[in-house]
Amino acid sequence: MFRYTSEHKDFIQKFAPGRYNDEITNLFNARFGTNLTENQIKNFKSNHKIKSHVPSGRATGREILFTKKQKDFIVKHVEGRSNVELTDLFNSHFGLSIKVSQIKSFKKNNRLSSGLTGRFEPGRVPFNKGIKKYWIGGEDTQFKKGHIPKNYMPVGTERVNTDDYVDIKIADPNKWRGxxxxxxxxxxxxxxxxxxxxxxxxxxxxxxxxxxxxxxxxxxxxxxxxxxxxxxxxxxxxxxxxxxxxxxxxxxxxxxxxxxx
Incomplete structure (x- = not known):
């Protein structure tokens, strides 16, 4: 029989709201290195009257647990990016190692589309072929070489991640480590x-x-x-x-x- 500590209980209470039992189970096992089943987590919640308050129906297929902030990030940046590009952008921004398949599953379950066809049709000529400049104006607001964005965080910057661990930036453009x-x-x-x-x-x-x-x-x-x-x-x-x-x-x-x- 698994013996839950007060830290275990606090963790489940913190992450249960808005999450399904399989999501809580995956988070719990990843955090504590355990192998609990979904049923064990379900029973623990029931015994301690912990509610998730999630709808009974859910999208088919499994997706990893994303926070609201992470979901909003995906929705905001999905258009015009391939699954690989979106995954790289996501991992760089949050300092995670999410798989391309997990981003792809999330998009499918939430009916998100990049708008890309995934192919370049035969005979199609790139719109900017032979053109050095295809825009009008805007030079004053373009990023100049060596420009540093306002939200840039230098190497050595620290932050607290969603699991309450301190991360430190170890390299540009956005590589973080505990x-x-x-x-x-x-x-x-x-x-x-x-x-x-x-x-x-x-x-x-x-x-x-x-x-x-x-x-x-x-x-x-x-x-x-x-x-x-x-x-x-x-x-x-x-x-x-x-x-x-x-x-x-x-x-x-x-x-x-x-x-x-």
Missing amino acids: KHLVIWEKHNERAVPTGYVVIFGDGNRRNFNPDNLILVTRGQLAIMNRRGLIQKDAELTRTGILLADIYKKIGEKKRERKNEK
């Missing part, structure tokens, strides 16, 4: 290995002291979240990692004995 990851990698002089994550030892996402940033496997994190082993003290959390390994070993032994029967 500040805790940047600090851990700089301190340890290596990249975070595949299959690992960096957690805050005391649970405080604003404490970027290198001693508070702990590297764990996704498997360890899943067990720690399930067992409530992430404490408000980094040393206790490190002890929790050892316990997580023990729980994992016990589980493996139980499965081996079960398979032998």
Whole structure:
């Protein structure tokens, strides 16, 4: 039986409004490294009287969870852009790694169209062929070489993302990364290995002291979240990692004995 912590409950209460159970489940598992089912989330909501207030009908097909701000961004920029271009623009703006298929699914479910045919008809001559300048006026308001937009954010700028983590801009034009990851990698002089994550030892996402940033496997994190082993003290959390390994070993032994029967 999965043991929910107060952090789990607060997370579900925060993200439940306006979202379907499968969306909440995907968010929850991504955030805590768990493997809960949609039914488990549904039962938790029911037991704690948490309501999503979503309509019973929904568009067919699955789309990732977008915030209202992100949905508005897609609607505003969909026209005249291919799915790849729109996805790149979206990820650059929000510092995410959304797939092209997910943007495509969102457009389909919300009946959005770029207005592009996706092909260049045979025999068609580009309208600007042989023309160096095809507009009249406007030079005074055009971006000059080296122009910096008013909303430009320099490398090193920090922001808080939708999951309440601090991101830091690491490169232009708009490449962002979790500040805790940047600090851990700089301190340890290596990249975070595949299959690992960096957690805050005391649970405080604003404490970027290198001693508070702990590297764990996704498997360890899943067990720690399930067992409530992430404490408000980094040393206790490190002890929790050892316990997580023990729980994992016990589980493996139980499965081996079960398979032998």
